[in-house]
Amino acid sequence: xxxxxxxxxxxxxxxxxxxxxxxxxxxxxxxxxxxxxxxxxxxxxxxxxxxxxxxxxxxxxxxxxxxxxxxxxxxxxxxxxxxxxxxxxxxxxxxxxxxxxxxxxxxxxxxxxxxxxxxxxxxxxxxxxxxx
Amino acid sequence: xxxxxxxxxxxxxxxxxxxxxxxxxxxxxxxxxxxxxxxxxxxxxxxxxxxxxxxxxxxxxxxxxxxxxxxxxxxxxxxxxxxxxxxxxxxxxxxxxxxxxxxxxxxxxxxxxxxxxxxxxxxxxx
Numbered sequence: 236x237x238x239x240x241x242x243x244x245x246x247x248x249x250x251x252x253x254x255x256x257x258x259x260x261x262x263x264x265x266x267x268x269x270x271x272x273x274x275x276x277x278x279x280x281x282x283x284x285x286x287x288x289x290x291x292x293x294x295x296x297x298x299x300x301x302x303x304x305x306x307x308x309x310x311x312x313x314x315x316x317x318x319x320x321x322x323x324x325x326x327x328x329x330x331x332x333x334x335x336x337x338x339x340x341x342x343x344x345x346x347x348x349x350x351x352x353x354x355x356x357x358x359x360x361x362x363x364x365x366x367x
Numbered sequence: 368x369x370x371x372x373x374x375x376x377x378x379x380x381x382x383x384x385x386x387x388x389x390x391x392x393x394x395x396x397x398x399x400x401x402x403x404x405x406x407x408x409x410x411x412x413x414x415x416x417x418x419x420x421x422x423x424x425x426x427x428x429x430x431x432x433x434x435x436x437x438x439x440x441x442x443x444x445x446x447x448x449x450x451x452x453x454x455x456x457x458x459x460x461x462x463x464x465x466x467x468x469x470x471x472x473x474x475x476x477x478x479x480x481x482x483x484x485x486x487x488x489x490x491x492x493x
Contacts, residue, residue: 245374271447274447277441281476284424285479287424288482288483295417301413314406321399324395328396328399
Protein backbone atom coordinates (compact mmCIF):
# COMPACT_ATOMS: atom_id res chain seq x y z
CA UNK A 236 0.00 0.00 0.00
CA UNK A 237 3.02 2.30 0.39
CA UNK A 238 2.93 5.03 -2.22
CA UNK A 239 6.03 4.36 -4.32
CA UNK A 240 4.05 5.37 -7.41
CA UNK A 241 4.44 1.98 -9.12
CA UNK A 242 1.90 -0.63 -10.11
CA UNK A 243 0.62 -2.78 -7.27
CA UNK A 244 2.41 -6.15 -7.64
CA UNK A 245 -0.53 -8.17 -6.33
CA UNK A 246 -2.57 -10.24 -8.83
CA UNK A 247 -5.53 -8.70 -10.65
CA UNK A 248 -8.93 -10.27 -11.26
CA UNK A 249 -9.15 -12.76 -14.15
CA UNK A 250 -9.47 -10.73 -17.31
CA UNK A 251 -12.43 -10.45 -19.62
CA UNK A 252 -10.88 -12.09 -22.71
CA UNK A 253 -10.22 -15.46 -21.05
CA UNK A 254 -13.84 -15.96 -19.96
CA UNK A 255 -16.64 -17.37 -22.05
CA UNK A 256 -19.60 -15.01 -22.00
CA UNK A 257 -22.52 -16.25 -19.97
CA UNK A 258 -25.56 -14.67 -18.34
CA UNK A 259 -24.36 -14.30 -14.78
CA UNK A 260 -21.10 -12.78 -16.04
CA UNK A 261 -22.98 -10.24 -18.15
CA UNK A 262 -25.24 -9.61 -15.17
CA UNK A 263 -22.30 -8.90 -12.91
CA UNK A 264 -20.59 -6.63 -15.43
CA UNK A 265 -23.77 -4.66 -16.06
CA UNK A 266 -24.32 -4.32 -12.32
CA UNK A 267 -21.04 -2.43 -12.18
CA UNK A 268 -21.66 -0.52 -15.42
CA UNK A 269 -25.11 0.57 -14.26
CA UNK A 270 -23.67 1.48 -10.85
CA UNK A 271 -21.07 3.76 -12.42
CA UNK A 272 -23.80 5.17 -14.66
CA UNK A 273 -25.96 5.92 -11.64
CA UNK A 274 -23.01 7.72 -10.07
CA UNK A 275 -23.25 10.09 -13.03
CA UNK A 276 -27.04 10.10 -12.72
CA UNK A 277 -26.75 11.44 -9.17
CA UNK A 278 -25.41 14.65 -10.73
CA UNK A 279 -28.61 14.91 -12.80
CA UNK A 280 -30.80 14.53 -9.70
CA UNK A 281 -28.53 17.01 -7.95
CA UNK A 282 -28.85 19.52 -10.81
CA UNK A 283 -32.63 19.18 -10.71
CA UNK A 284 -32.82 19.76 -6.93
CA UNK A 285 -30.32 22.63 -6.90
CA UNK A 286 -32.14 24.32 -9.80
CA UNK A 287 -35.45 23.90 -7.99
CA UNK A 288 -33.98 25.59 -4.91
CA UNK A 289 -32.32 28.34 -7.00
CA UNK A 290 -35.40 29.67 -8.77
CA UNK A 291 -37.71 29.54 -11.80
CA UNK A 292 -35.07 30.58 -14.38
CA UNK A 293 -32.61 27.88 -13.29
CA UNK A 294 -35.43 25.34 -13.18
CA UNK A 295 -36.62 26.29 -16.68
CA UNK A 296 -33.05 25.81 -17.94
CA UNK A 297 -32.84 22.30 -16.44
CA UNK A 298 -36.31 21.48 -17.81
CA UNK A 299 -35.25 22.54 -21.32
CA UNK A 300 -32.32 20.14 -21.19
CA UNK A 301 -34.33 17.32 -19.59
CA UNK A 302 -37.13 17.54 -22.17
CA UNK A 303 -34.76 17.76 -25.16
CA UNK A 304 -34.20 14.57 -27.18
CA UNK A 305 -30.70 13.86 -25.77
CA UNK A 306 -32.05 14.62 -22.29
CA UNK A 307 -34.94 12.20 -22.71
CA UNK A 308 -32.63 9.46 -24.02
CA UNK A 309 -30.29 10.02 -21.08
CA UNK A 310 -33.19 9.88 -18.60
CA UNK A 311 -34.50 6.70 -20.22
CA UNK A 312 -31.06 5.07 -19.87
CA UNK A 313 -30.94 6.34 -16.29
CA UNK A 314 -34.28 4.72 -15.44
CA UNK A 315 -33.12 1.48 -17.04
CA UNK A 316 -29.92 1.58 -14.98
CA UNK A 317 -31.94 2.23 -11.79
CA UNK A 318 -34.24 -0.71 -12.44
CA UNK A 319 -31.42 -3.07 -13.42
CA UNK A 320 -29.22 -2.13 -10.45
CA UNK A 321 -32.26 -2.39 -8.18
CA UNK A 322 -33.30 -5.87 -9.36
CA UNK A 323 -29.78 -7.23 -9.47
CA UNK A 324 -28.97 -5.62 -6.12
CA UNK A 325 -31.96 -7.41 -4.63
CA UNK A 326 -30.53 -10.65 -6.02
CA UNK A 327 -27.23 -9.88 -4.32
CA UNK A 328 -29.01 -9.28 -1.01
CA UNK A 329 -30.81 -12.62 -1.35
CA UNK A 330 -27.55 -14.36 -2.21
CA UNK A 331 -25.92 -12.83 0.87
CA UNK A 332 -28.88 -13.47 3.17
CA UNK A 333 -31.01 -16.59 2.72
CA UNK A 334 -28.54 -17.76 0.02
CA UNK A 335 -31.09 -19.02 -2.48
CA UNK A 336 -30.75 -18.89 -6.26
CA UNK A 337 -27.13 -19.99 -6.40
CA UNK A 338 -27.63 -22.99 -8.72
CA UNK A 339 -26.25 -22.17 -12.22
CA UNK A 340 -29.59 -22.65 -13.95
CA UNK A 341 -31.58 -20.47 -11.59
CA UNK A 342 -28.83 -17.85 -11.40
CA UNK A 343 -28.83 -17.50 -15.22
CA UNK A 344 -32.61 -17.38 -15.39
CA UNK A 345 -32.70 -14.76 -12.67
CA UNK A 346 -30.14 -12.64 -14.51
CA UNK A 347 -32.21 -12.81 -17.70
CA UNK A 348 -35.22 -11.71 -15.67
CA UNK A 349 -33.29 -8.72 -14.31
CA UNK A 350 -32.39 -7.54 -17.82
CA UNK A 351 -35.97 -8.00 -18.98
CA UNK A 352 -37.25 -6.21 -15.87
CA UNK A 353 -35.00 -3.22 -16.57
CA UNK A 354 -35.97 -2.88 -20.24
CA UNK A 355 -39.69 -3.61 -19.91
CA UNK A 356 -39.95 -1.73 -16.61
CA UNK A 357 -38.33 1.41 -18.03
CA UNK A 358 -40.56 1.27 -21.11
CA UNK A 359 -43.65 0.81 -18.89
CA UNK A 360 -42.70 3.69 -16.58
CA UNK A 361 -42.11 6.03 -19.51
CA UNK A 362 -45.32 5.15 -21.31
CA UNK A 363 -47.32 5.49 -18.06
CA UNK A 364 -45.61 8.80 -17.29
CA UNK A 365 -46.32 10.24 -20.71
CA UNK A 366 -49.95 9.08 -20.95
CA UNK A 367 -51.33 10.36 -17.68
CA UNK B 368 -0.99 -16.23 -14.16
CA UNK B 369 0.75 -17.29 -10.98
CA UNK B 370 2.03 -15.15 -8.17
CA UNK B 371 4.94 -16.34 -6.11
CA UNK B 372 4.24 -16.72 -2.41
CA UNK B 373 6.90 -14.19 -1.43
CA UNK B 374 5.01 -11.34 -3.15
CA UNK B 375 1.85 -11.89 -1.16
CA UNK B 376 3.19 -13.18 2.14
CA UNK B 377 2.78 -10.72 4.96
CA UNK B 378 0.43 -8.42 3.05
CA UNK B 379 -2.62 -10.10 4.49
CA UNK B 380 -6.04 -8.63 3.88
CA UNK B 381 -6.78 -4.95 4.35
CA UNK B 382 -8.76 -5.93 7.44
CA UNK B 383 -11.58 -3.48 6.87
CA UNK B 384 -13.64 -5.31 4.24
CA UNK B 385 -16.36 -6.52 6.58
CA UNK B 386 -17.43 -3.03 7.57
CA UNK B 387 -17.47 -1.93 3.93
CA UNK B 388 -19.54 -4.97 2.96
CA UNK B 389 -22.07 -4.44 5.73
CA UNK B 390 -22.46 -0.73 4.98
CA UNK B 391 -22.98 -1.51 1.30
CA UNK B 392 -25.73 -3.99 2.23
CA UNK B 393 -27.41 -1.76 4.81
CA UNK B 394 -27.60 1.19 2.42
CA UNK B 395 -28.87 -1.23 -0.27
CA UNK B 396 -31.58 -2.39 2.12
CA UNK B 397 -32.65 1.21 2.76
CA UNK B 398 -32.67 1.95 -0.96
CA UNK B 399 -34.85 -1.10 -1.56
CA UNK B 400 -37.65 0.88 0.10
CA UNK B 401 -36.61 4.42 -0.83
CA UNK B 402 -35.97 3.98 -4.58
CA UNK B 403 -39.52 2.87 -5.55
CA UNK B 404 -40.91 5.82 -3.61
CA UNK B 405 -38.36 8.13 -5.20
CA UNK B 406 -39.08 6.98 -8.77
CA UNK B 407 -42.82 7.37 -8.30
CA UNK B 408 -42.44 10.77 -6.65
CA UNK B 409 -39.86 12.30 -8.96
CA UNK B 410 -42.03 11.55 -12.01
CA UNK B 411 -45.00 13.26 -10.41
CA UNK B 412 -42.90 16.19 -9.24
CA UNK B 413 -41.29 16.64 -12.67
CA UNK B 414 -44.63 16.57 -14.43
CA UNK B 415 -46.04 19.20 -12.05
CA UNK B 416 -43.70 21.96 -13.27
CA UNK B 417 -41.74 24.41 -11.12
CA UNK B 418 -44.55 25.32 -8.71
CA UNK B 419 -45.77 21.75 -8.37
CA UNK B 420 -42.26 20.42 -7.73
CA UNK B 421 -41.73 23.08 -5.03
CA UNK B 422 -44.98 22.10 -3.30
CA UNK B 423 -43.99 18.44 -3.48
CA UNK B 424 -40.52 18.96 -1.92
CA UNK B 425 -41.94 21.32 0.71
CA UNK B 426 -44.15 18.62 2.21
CA UNK B 427 -42.36 17.37 5.35
CA UNK B 428 -42.75 13.65 4.56
CA UNK B 429 -41.34 14.15 1.07
CA UNK B 430 -38.48 16.34 2.31
CA UNK B 431 -37.50 13.79 4.96
CA UNK B 432 -37.71 10.82 2.59
CA UNK B 433 -35.81 12.79 -0.04
CA UNK B 434 -32.97 13.52 2.41
CA UNK B 435 -32.89 9.87 3.51
CA UNK B 436 -32.79 8.75 -0.14
CA UNK B 437 -29.94 11.17 -0.87
CA UNK B 438 -27.93 10.02 2.17
CA UNK B 439 -28.38 6.31 1.45
CA UNK B 440 -27.78 6.63 -2.30
CA UNK B 441 -24.71 8.88 -1.96
CA UNK B 442 -23.13 6.68 0.70
CA UNK B 443 -23.89 3.58 -1.36
CA UNK B 444 -22.38 5.05 -4.51
CA UNK B 445 -19.31 6.24 -2.65
CA UNK B 446 -18.67 2.68 -1.46
CA UNK B 447 -19.32 1.30 -4.95
CA UNK B 448 -17.04 3.77 -6.71
CA UNK B 449 -14.35 3.12 -4.11
CA UNK B 450 -14.28 -0.56 -5.12
CA UNK B 451 -14.26 0.31 -8.84
CA UNK B 452 -11.25 2.60 -8.31
CA UNK B 453 -9.46 -0.01 -6.18
CA UNK B 454 -10.09 -2.66 -8.83
CA UNK B 455 -8.96 -0.78 -11.91
CA UNK B 456 -6.44 1.85 -10.80
CA UNK B 457 -3.25 0.08 -9.76
CA UNK B 458 -0.99 3.14 -9.73
CA UNK B 459 -0.78 4.19 -6.10
CA UNK B 460 -0.76 7.98 -6.49
CA UNK B 461 -3.61 8.08 -9.01
CA UNK B 462 -5.58 5.62 -6.92
CA UNK B 463 -5.24 7.67 -3.75
CA UNK B 464 -6.12 10.86 -5.62
CA UNK B 465 -9.24 9.32 -7.15
CA UNK B 466 -10.34 7.82 -3.82
CA UNK B 467 -10.08 11.24 -2.19
CA UNK B 468 -11.85 12.87 -5.17
CA UNK B 469 -14.64 10.28 -4.82
CA UNK B 470 -15.13 11.27 -1.18
CA UNK B 471 -15.04 15.00 -1.97
CA UNK B 472 -17.53 14.66 -4.84
CA UNK B 473 -20.00 12.68 -2.76
CA UNK B 474 -19.84 15.04 0.21
CA UNK B 475 -20.16 18.09 -2.06
CA UNK B 476 -23.22 16.57 -3.72
CA UNK B 477 -24.68 15.67 -0.34
CA UNK B 478 -24.18 19.18 1.04
CA UNK B 479 -25.61 20.90 -2.05
CA UNK B 480 -28.65 18.65 -2.47
CA UNK B 481 -29.59 18.44 1.22
CA UNK B 482 -29.27 22.20 1.59
CA UNK B 483 -31.50 22.60 -1.48
CA UNK B 484 -34.17 20.37 0.06
CA UNK B 485 -34.00 22.25 3.37
CA UNK B 486 -34.18 25.64 1.64
CA UNK B 487 -37.30 24.60 -0.28
CA UNK B 488 -38.82 23.08 2.84
CA UNK B 489 -38.24 26.21 4.94
CA UNK B 490 -39.18 28.79 2.30
CA UNK B 491 -41.92 27.19 0.17
CA UNK B 492 -43.39 25.18 3.04
CA UNK B 493 -43.96 28.13 5.35
